[in-house]
Amino acid sequence: MPLNFKKIENKWQKIWKEEQFFKTRDEGKNKKNFMLLTEFPYPSGNLHIGHWYAFAVPDIFARYLRMNNKNVMYPIGFDAFGLPAENAAIKRGINPRKWTEKNISFMTKQLNNMGAAFDWNRKVSTIDPEYYKWTQWIFLQMFKKNLAYRTKTFVNWCPKDKTVLANEQVVNGRCERCGALVVQKEFEQWMLRITKYADRLIDDIEKLDWPETTKLAQKNWIGRSQGINFKEKVKDLNIEFEVYDSIPQTFLAQTFTVIAPEHPLVEKLIIGTEYEKPVREFVEKIKQKKAADKFEIEKESEGIFTGRYVDNPFGTGDFPIWVASYVVADYGTGIVNCSAHDERDFAFAKKYDIPLKIAMLPSDKIMAEKVKNFEECYLDPNGILQKPAEVRGMNWTEARKPVIEYIENKGFGKRTTHYRLRDWVISRQRYWGVPIPVIHCEKCGYVPVPEKNLPVELPKLKDFLPTGEGKSPLAKAKKWVDVDCPKCKGKARRETDTMDTFVDSSWYFIRYTDPKNKNKFADRKKMKKWLPVPLYIGGAEHNTMHLLYSRFFTKVLYDLKLAHFNEPFVSRRNHGTILGPDGQKMSKSKGNVIDPDAEVKKYGADSVRMYLAFMGPYDQGGPWQFTGITGISRFLQRVFNISKNLSDKTDREIEKTLHQIIKKVGEDIESLRFNTAISGLMIFLNKAEKNSINKKTFEDFLKLLAPFAPHLSEEIWKTNLNNKKSIHIQPWPKYSNKMIAEENFELVIQINGKVRDKILAKKGVNQEQAEKLAVKSSKIKNIIAGRNIKKTIFVPDRLINIIL
RNA sequence: GCCCGGGUGGUGAAAUGGUAUACACGAAGGACUUAAAAUCCUUUGCUCGAAAGGGCGUGUGGGUUCGAGUCCCACCCCGGGCACCA
Numbered sequence: 066m067p068l069n070f071k072k073i074e075n076k077w078q079k080i081w082k083e084e085q086f087f088k089t090r091d092e093g094k095n096k097k098n099f100m101l102l103t104e105f106p107y108p109s110g111n112l113h114i115g116h117w118y119a120f121a122v123p124d125i126f127a128r129y130l131r132m133n134n135k136n137v138m139y140p141i142g143f144d145a146f147g148l149p150a151e152n153a154a155i156k157r158g159i160n161p162r163k164w165t166e167k168n169i170s171f172m173t174k175q176l177n178n179m180g181a182a183f184d185w186n187r188k189v190s191t192i193d194p195e196y197y198k199w200t201q202w203i204f205l206q207m208f209k210k211n212l213a214y215r216t217k218t219f220v221n222w223c224p225k226d227k228t229v230l231a232n233e234q235v236v237n238g239r240c241e242r243c244g245a246l247v248v249q250k251e252f253e254q255w256m257l258r259i260t261k262y263a264d265r266l267i268d269d270i271e272k273l274d275w276p277e278t279t280k281l282a283q284k285n286w287i288g289r290s291q292g293i294n295f296k297e298k299v300k301d302l303n304i305e306f307e308v309y310d311s312i313p314q315t316f317l318a319q320t321f322t323v324i325a326p327e328h329p330l331v332e333k334l335i336i337g338t339e340y341e342k343p344v345r346e347f348v349e350k351i352k353q354k355k356a357a358d359k360f361e362i363e364k365e366s367e368g369i370f371t372g373r374y375v376d377n378p379f380g381t382g383d384f385p386i387w388v389a390s391y392v393v394a395d396y397g398t399g400i401v402n403c404s405a406h407d408e409r410d411f412a413f414a415k416k417y418d419i420p421l422k423i424a425m426l427p428s429d430k431i432m433a434e435k436v437k438n439f440e441e442c443y444l445d446p447n448g449i450l451q452k453p454a455e456v457r458g459m460n461w462t463e464a465r466k467p468v469i470e471y472i473e474n475k476g477f478g479k480r481t482t483h484y485r486l487r488d489w490v491i492s493r494q495r496y497w498g499v500p501i502p503v504i505h506c507e508k509c510g511y512v513p514v515p516e517k518n519l520p521v522e523l524p525k526l527k528d529f530l531p532t533g534e535g536k537s538p539l540a541k542a543k544k545w546v547d548v549d550c551p552k553c554k555g556k557a558r559r560e561t562d563t564m565d566t567f568v569d570s571s572w573y574f575i576r577y578t579d580p581k582n583k584n585k586f587a588d589r590k591k592m593k594k595w596l597p598v599p600l601y602i603g604g605a606e607h608n609t610m611h612l613l614y615s616r617f618f619t620k621v622l623y624d625l626k627l628a629h630f631n632e633p634f635v636s637r638r639n640h641g642t643i644l645g646p647d648g649q650k651m652s653k654s655k656g657n658v659i660d661p662d663a664e665v666k667k668y669g670a671d672s673v674r675m676y677l678a679f680m681g682p683y684d685q686g687g688p689w690q691f692t693g694i695t696g697i698s699r700f701l702q703r704v705f706n707i708s709k710n711l712s713d714k715t716d717r718e719i720e721k722t723l724h725q726i727i728k729k730v731g732e733d734i735e736s737l738r739f740n741t742a743i744s745g746l747m748i749f750l751n752k753a754e755k756n757s758i759n760k761k762t763f764e765d766f767l768k769l770l771a772p773f774a775p776h777l778s779e780e781i782w783k784t785n786l787n788n789k790k791s792i793h794i795q796p797w798p799k800y801s802n803k804m805i806a807e808e809n810f811e812l813v814i815q816i817n818g819k820v821r822d823k824i825l826a827k828k829g830v831n832q833e834q835a836e837k838l839a840v841k842s843s844k845i846k847n848i849i850a851g852r853n854i855k856k857t858i859f860v861p862d863r864l865i866n867i868i869l
Numbered sequence: 870g871c872c873c874g875g876g877u878g879g880u881g882a883a884a885u886g887g888u889a890u891a892c893a894c895g896a897a898g899g900a901c902u903u904a905a906a907a908u909c910c911u912u913u914g915c916u917c918g919a920a921a922g923g924g925c926g927u928g929u930g931g932g933u934u935c936g937a938g939u940c941c942c943a944c945c946c947c948g949g950g951c952a953c954c955a
Contacts, residue, residue: 067907277873278873278874278949278950281872281873281950282872282873282950282951285872285873285950285951286950286951288951288954290954290955292955308955309954309955310955311954311955312955323955363953366953389953390953391953391955392953392955393953393954393955396953396954396955397954397955401954401955402955403955404955407955408870409953409955410955483954484954485951485954605949605950608950609950609951679881679882679892679893680881680882680893681881681882682882685875687881687882688881690880690881690894692880692881692894692895693880693881693893693894694894695893695894696892696893696894697893699893699908700893740881740882740883740892740893741882741883741891741892743892743893744882744883744891744892744893745892746892747892747893748891748892751892811888813887813888815887815888815935815936817935817936818887818934818935818936819936820888823888855935856935857935858887858935858936860887863887863888864887864888864936866887866935866936867935868935
């Protein structure tokens with residue numbers, strides 16, 4: 066009889082919902098709390114097969130933990146502010162809130178079809194004023210501590226979306242969302258001082274149980290670099306400045322200085338000189354070029370001489386100062402000293418005929434000649450330093466420390482650290498986001514909205530289209546904008562920018578512990594019960610953004626004594642991406658998108674989720690194969706069939722296999738190796754079908770299956786086997802090592818490392834006995850015949866290798 | 870350019886330095902059926918051989934080892950991240 070999975074799934078989903086079966090209490094009797102966190106979805110419209118991968122597969126783990134005496138919280142929510150909702154709403158002529166809420170209710174229904182053990186009582190939605198009240202509140206705590214500030218800065222501007230973008234939202238010089246070419250524009254922006262935490266964000270990452278790739282990506286993203294800031298003077302002008310160098314070993318080879326075109330100092334260098342006009346023209350040209358394709362690396366740098374010199378910095382002569390296109394204005398100090406030991410400097414000097422010097426040579430004589438003649442740029446850790454005299458003969462690596470000390474002793478410069486990481490621009494000139502809770506007063510400056518007036522609710526606007534002048538659409542809400550200053554009661558205006566949605570998602574996991582609290586962002590006692598999050602599962606695309614921001618927020622809250630932990634996620638595991646059947650990324654234009662609803666309709670939710678778990682390693686993802694799911698579907702049908710065909714005894718062999726897979730399935734789930742766990746279940750069923758199996762043994766097997774196929778196992782458990790209480794609260798079966806232990810094993814016999822025969826032997830035989838058994842085999846006898854055994858290598862309970 | 874991953878049957882994939890290809894899909898043959906579907910059984914890395922049995926096989930080329938998919942060196946290809954960071 067073919068299974069009516071639809072009926073079964075509807076039935077149990079309804080019952081679980083009515084019984085509030087997955088409601089999490091803050092306390093479990095003698096149970097440890099465990100929050101299994103997955104990245105809350107963006108309500109884009111309907112569920113994608115990727116959502117199933119992200120939520121239904123970890124649900125296996127959540128259910129497993131529950132059966133293993135853990136008080137499990139498997140929370141869910143919606144990250145619901147953001148550009149796409151706004152764009153979609155504009156396109157359809159409806160309000161973003163309407164569009165978003167419609168999507169949320171539809172996706173909620175779909176999420177329930179997964180049969181995942183979500184606790185909907187703890188649902189968190191970032192567009193809920195009771196949620197964003199606390200997003201604003203946290204912002205104000207940062208503002209008070211000068212961690213949120215306003216500044217004029219060059220920002221990435223998307224001309225199509227008409228908004229400012231974070232560096233992270235720019236991909237290859239284009240807007241991540243719409244693909245338009247990003248340009249540079251100067252604006253007053255709200256920033257978060259994440260750079261203040263750069264060191265802690267790098268140093269604390271070591272102790273986390275996170276994928277090495279994620280750790281490395283964050284380290285590179287923060288990009289800590291240690292070196293020297295040289296102090297220098299401009300000749301004939303009363304100007305001092307600093308120059309950063311992360312590899313100061315070869316500093317005595319430096320012969321010229323380059324400055325970024327956007328650097329404010331450029332103007333001071335040239336004003337009133339004959340260079341004024343040509344340099345200005347050059348700077349304008351480069352600025353325009355950079356705005357057009359900032360992220361395209363130029364093949365050849367351009368530059369112009371400023372007519373000025375650095376005043377004899379190391380007592381070896383003056384350095385001409387050039388404006389050069391390859392210098393980055395906002396890294397280091399925006400000014401660089403140049404030598405022959407850097408590819409870019411070397412090429413630049415050659416192009417403009419600037420004299421060079423050498424401070425380091427290779428040991429190879431022919432190479433050294435080339436370097437001396439400036440035929441080749443040389444930078445190598447094995448290079449031999451020539452100067453200063455104090456380090457002559459040392460190699461580049463070992464010279465680093467003494468050279469740095471030499472530079473400091475001579476007073477040329479000081480040790481410093483610079484970072485690639487920039488402060489986080491959170492201002493968005495867009496409607497669909499959290500209003501920044503600040504009031505501008507002519508007299509008092511930027512005044513925080515008093516906490517009792519939070520949340521600053523997003524006003525309802527008919528016209529929420531971007532203005533296109535860098536002003537938020539909120540500026541159009543005149544009644545909302547005009548307020549009294551909380552300090553002086555004079556006329557003032559509200560801030561009209563909204564926050565980057567990454568702010569919303571930087572603390573959502575905390576709210577899960579206490580989602581309905583009206584007085585605090587979360588109760589401290591409740592936080593202590595659940596946090597830090599023991600395991601966070603999500604996509605690798607969040608390596609440098611969301612995960613870094615959440616760590617930053619956590620550290621800020623920790624410093625403010627608002628959180629008892631300074632790292633949010635103890636363990637982190639990434640999942641892979643599900644590709645289309647053609648092995649390509651799914652996209653509408655390619656027509657390779659898998660609709661989970663259609664698959665569920667055909668095979669049922671249990672099959673879909675179990676196939677996703679079975680198709681390969683969870684961190685790898687891979688292409689969806691339409692034919693692959695039939696294997697799972699058949700397997701589940703066979704499980705159902707055998708439940709109707711139980712015997713009154715279990716063969717010893719089956720009993721043994723059961724204990725083996727209890728061990729295997731448990732261990733595999735714990736290391737997220739769902740694919741091999743399922744293969745274990747299949748091996749058991751294949752054997753059980755050919756032997757006899759009783760109710761007790763089958764029930765244990767069914768418990769192992771329960772996290773994978775929650776509906777079918779519950780149906781069999783209650784309806785076919787007449788059990789009263791749900792299978793999902795049964796204790797996970799225990800295995801006995803005694804049962805697993807085999808009496809015999811297959812002894813592999815190798816001759817000179819090649820497998821020649823396999824015989825059955827008793828476990829625990831020693832080398833001598835094994836050798837005797839081996840030479841008894843007729844095959845082996847024939848091969849050995851007449852030759853001498855030089856030696857044998859014996860691996861207990863496994864193999865013997867005879868060397869002739 | 871730099872930094873990470875990864876290359877195993879027709880396909881998705883398994884393998885603490887110790888039997889390469891578990892489990893599943895697909896394919897071929899068979900049973901059941903008037904027939905098909907479903908289901909069940911058998912075979913399924915390549916190759917020589919009638920068979921017994923042998924040879925070759927984890928991207929390529931070397932190396933370490935009694936023994937290498939696994940460790941080391943060089944290279945090729947694919948995927949991802951960062952990218953004028955001095």
